[in-house]
Amino acid sequence: MTTEHVAVADAAVQAGAEGAAVHGAAVQDAAVQGAAVQGAAHAANQKKILNRLRRAQGQLGAVIAAVESGGSCKDVVTQLAAVSSALDKAGFVIVSTAMRDCIDNPGTPNALTVDELEKLFLTLA
Numbered sequence: 001m002t003t004e005h006v007a008v009a010d011a012a013v014q015a016g017a018e019g020a021a022v023h024g025a026a027v028q029d030a031a032v033q034g035a036a037v038q039g040a041a042h043a044a045n046q047k048k049i050l051n052r053l054r055r056a057q058g059q060l061g062a063v064i065a066a067v068e069s070g071g072s073c074k075d076v077v078t079q080l081a082a083v084s085s086a087l088d089k090a091g092f093v094i095v096s097t098a099m100r101d102c103i104d105n106p107g108t109p110n111a112l113t114v115d116e117l118e119k120l121f122l123t124l125a
Contacts, residue, residue: 045097049090056086091124 063079065071098120102111112120 042097045093049093049097052086052090052093056083056090059083059086088124095120095124 059079059082066076098112099117
């Protein structure tokens with residue numbers, strides 16, 4: 001092999017290494033961006049869940065106040081139904097988030113099996 005061939009081969013190896021480094025950096029950037037999007041989605045779901053739970057907490061306070069003050073049966077049952085509905089919706093958001101997390105990240109330590117997810121879902125039914 002001539003000196004010129006060696007120089008061309010070295011340049012090709014160097015270009016390949018630089019291309020791999022650029023590709024590796026692009027893959028890492030995409031992973032970081034994906035994690036940021038996933039983190040934002042998780043934060044949005046958590047906010048939804050907390051809002052629903054706070055709404056249920058307020059409605060439960062209204063139920064307790066109605067019972068303490070001798071409120072009508074209709075008012076108490078209506079408020080109780082609202083509490084139950086808010087809690088059910090929060091539970092479904094929690095389970096659907098867990099399902100999404102298990103699909104997106106099956107190997108994580110907190111991942112649930114299909115049977116565990118089904119059991120959680122059915123406890124809300």
